C-alpha cells in the first residue's frame with residue numbers, strides 16, 4: 089500500500105507493509121526535499137515504541153510524592169482502564185488539595201504535524217476544561233526574540249511570517265551579510281509541515297544574478313558554496329555589528345533621515361557607540377580584539393554595506409545564548425542605520441537558514457484549528473525556567489518588567505515534548521524532576537522523559553491516525569490519512585484525554601460528542617464557512633489529498649511602515665523602531681539595558697572560564713533529524729561514530745589531544761560529561777567544537793543524577809541560565825568544554841531500549 093502524508097520536514101508518499109513504513113518518496117514538486125524523510129522507515133514498529141500503559145513501580149507502591157528514583161526505577165504494565173482510573177484520581181487529588189496552579193501543563197515541544205491531533209493543543213484544551221494549569225510562555229527556539237522584538241519593533245511573529253520573500257532577495261539584494269550563516273540543513277523544517285523547500289535554489293539564483301554573501305559563523309558549512317567566510321570567536325557577533333555601526337556613524341554613512349523619521353533613541357545609542365560616556369569607542373579595533381576578525385575587514389565591509397542594497401540576517405542561534413536579546417536588536421539597529429529597512433531586498437531578516445518559513449509567502453487565511461478555550465489560571469513561567477520553578481517554589485524573580493513568583497508544582501504533565509532533549513543542565517533537571525508528586529508523560533517512544541515519568545501513556549504517531557496539516561507560510565493544506573494501524577496498545581492522545589475527561593465529569597465538554605473523525609470534518613467545515621472563497625467539501629478535500637490556498641507573494645518586511653510610518657505605526661510605545669527603549673531602560677536590569685550593547689558572557693573563549701574548559705562547543709540543530717525525533721532512524725544512525733553522536737573539531741585541536749577520526753572522547757565540564765565520536769574538519773574555527781542536540785540521553789548509571797551520558801547529549805554540559813532578566817530565554821547553543829580521549833571499556837548505548845518491567 090502507498091499513501092501520502094505530511095511531517096514537519098516535508099510532504100511524502102510512504103510505502104507501507106506489515107504495519108510499518110518501508111520506503112518514502114518526497115512529494116513531487118518539492119525541489120529540495122529534506123533528507124530527514126529517510127528516518128521514517130522502520131519507525132512505527134521500532135522497539136523504542138511504548139507498547140502499553142505503564143506506571144513506575146515505586147509510584148504504584150508508595151503513591152504520589154517526590155522521588156529520586158525517577159529514571160532508574162522499573163515499570164509495571166497496567167490496563168487502559170486502570171491507567172485511566174489512576175490518572176483521573178491523581179488529577180482530582182492534586183486539584184482538590186493544591187489547586188489547579190499546582191499542575192504544570194506547559195508541555196513544551198514540537199510533537200508532530202496535524203491540526204487536530206497536535207499534542208499540545210490536546211493537552212492544553214483538556215487541562216483548561218479541568219480548571220486550568222500553570223503554563224509557559226515563548227519557546228526554546230526564540231526565547232530572547234520573543235521578549236525583545238515586540239518591544240523594539242512591535243512584533244516577533246511577523247519578522248518570519250511576513251519576512252522579505254526569497255524572490256525579492258534574488259531580484260534586489262546585492263549583499264547578504266549573514267550572522268550565523270544560512271544553514272540549509274535547518275531549512276528542511278517547518279512547524280506543521282512544509283511542501284516546498286526553495287532556499288537552496290533561491291541562493292543559487294541570487295548568486296547567478298551577481299549577489300554576494302558574507303557569512304559570519306564559526307562553521308564554514310553554515311553557507312553552502314561561495315561566500316566570504318569570517319569565523320569569529322563564538323558569541324561575539326554583537327561586538328562586530330557594533331563596529332560596523334561605528335564605521336557608519338563616524339564616516340557619515342548612517343542614514344540620518346531614516347533614523348529621524350522611523351526610529352527613536354539613536355542619539356542615546358550613539359553615545360555608547362562612540363564611547364562618549366564610557367570612553368570605549370566600539371570601533372573595529374575594539375571589536376577585533378574581542379572577535380578575532382581583522383579591523384580592516386570590518387571597516388571595508390561597513391563601507392560596502394552602505395554602498396550596496398544590503399540585507400542583514402541574524403540566525404536564531406545567536407539569541408539562544410546568554411544576552412541573546414542583543415543580537416537581533418543590534419542586527420535591526422545596524423539595518424536601521426543603513427536606512428534600507430522596507431526597501432526591496434534591503435534591511436533586516438531573522439531566521440533565514442533557521443527554519444524554512446522566512447522567505448516564503450504567507451497564507452492569506454488562517455488554518456483550521458482546534459478551539460483552545462480560556463485558561464482560568466494566569467500563572468506562567470518563561471518556558472526555559474522549568475528547573476528553576478521546580479527547585480524554587482515560592483521564590484520571586486524578574487521577567488520582562490514583571491515581578492513573578494514560582495508556583496508550587498505537584499504534578500507535571502507532558503505530551504509532545506522531550507525536556508531531556510530541550511532543557512539545559514540535565515543533572516540539574518533530574519534533581520528538579522525528583523520534586524513533584526507525579527509526572528505524566530504521553531509519547532509514542534520511550535524517551536528519557538518517558539523513563540522519568542510515573543504515569544506513561546502510549547501515544548500513536550502521526551502516521552497511525554487521520555489528520556490534516558499545513559503551515560502559515562505554505563500554500564497547501566494536506567490530508568494525512570492513517571498509514572498504519574496503531575502500534576500495540578497505543579492510543580491517540582485525544583482518546584486518552586476523552587476517557588480521563590469522562591472519569592472527571594467533563595467528558596461531553598471535552599469531546600463535544602464527536603469522534604476524532606467527526607472533529608476533522610467539523611474543524612474543516614467551520615473553517616470553510618468563514619472563508620470568503622469557496623473550497624471543496626471535506627470528502628472532496630480528503631479524496632484530493634491536498635488543497636491549495638491563496639498566499640501573499642512578493643513581500644518586503646516592513647515596507648508599509650517605511651512608506652508611511654504614521655498610518656502603519658509599529659506596535660511599540662513610540663510607534664517606531666526603538667533603538668533606545670525607555671521601558672527596558674526603566675526596568676533597570678544589569679543584563680539588558682536601554683539600548684543594544686556588548687555584554688561579556690561567562691561561556692566564551694575570551695573569559696576566565698576558558699582556562700579550565702578551553703573549547704567552545706556549539707550545540708546546534710542536528711542535520712540528521714528533528715531534535716530527538718527519530719534518532720532511531722537510518723539517517724541519524726548513519727551519522728553516529730562508534731554508536732555515539734559525532735563531535736566535529738578542528739584538526740589542530742584533535743592533534744593537540746592525540747585524537748583521530750573515529751575516536752571516542754569524553755566531553756566534559758564542571759556540570760557533566762558525555763561521550764562522543766570524533767570527526768575532524770578544517771571548516772571550523774580552531775578551539776570551536778560542534779556537537780548537535782538530539783542524541784537520546786543515556787546515563788551510564790541511571791541512579792546517579794551526575795552520570796556520564798554515553799551517547800552524546802550536549803545538554804548534560806550546558807548552563808541552565810536565562811538570556812537575561814528581560815526574556816529568561818534558553819541559552820543552550822553555547823558552552824565551554826574540555827575534550828579528552830576515552831580509554832575505558834566502551835559502554836553500550838541503551839538509549840533506544842525500553843526500561844525494565846517488573847511484576848507488580
Ligand SMILES: Nc1nc2c(c(=O)[nH]1)N[C@H]1C(S)=C(S)[C@@H](COP(=O)(O)OP(=O)(O)OC[C@H]3O[C@@H](n4cnc5c(=O)[nH]c(N)nc54)[C@H](O)[C@@H]3O)O[C@H]1N2
Nearest residue numbers: 197198199200228229504505506510530707715716717820
Ligand atoms: N543545547 C541546546 N538545547 C536545545 C536547543 C539548542 O540549540 N541547544 N534548541 C532548542 C530548541 S530551538 C527546541 S525547539 C527544543 C526542541 O525540543 P522538543 O520539541 O521537546 O524536542 P522533540 O525531540 O521534537 O520532542 C518532541 C517529542 O514529541 C513526541 N511526539 C511526536 N508526536 C507525538 C504525538 O502525537 N503525541 C505525543 N504525546 N507525543 C508526540 C516525540 O516522540 C518526541 O519525544 O530543543 C531546544 N534545546
Ligand SMILES: Nc1nc2c(c(=O)[nH]1)N[C@H]1C(S)=C(S)[C@@H](COP(=O)(O)OP(=O)(O)OC[C@H]3O[C@@H](n4cnc5c(=O)[nH]c(N)nc54)[C@H](O)[C@@H]3O)O[C@H]1N2
Nearest residue numbers: 229268274304305307322323403404405442708709714715
Ligand atoms: N535538520 C534540522 N533542522 C532544524 C531543526 C532540527 O532539529 N534539525 N530544528 C528547528 C528548530 S526548532 C529551530 S528553532 C531552528 C533553529 O535554528 P538556528 O538556531 O539558527 O540553528 P542552529 O543550527 O542552532 O544554528 C545555526 C548556525 O549558527 C551558527 N552559530 C552558532 N553560534 C554562533 C555564534 O555565536 N555566532 C555566529 N556567527 N554563528 C553561530 C552555528 O554554526 C550553527 O550551525 O532550526 C530548525 N531546523
Ligand SMILES: [Mo]
Nearest residue numbers: 227228229230
Ligand atoms: Mo526550536
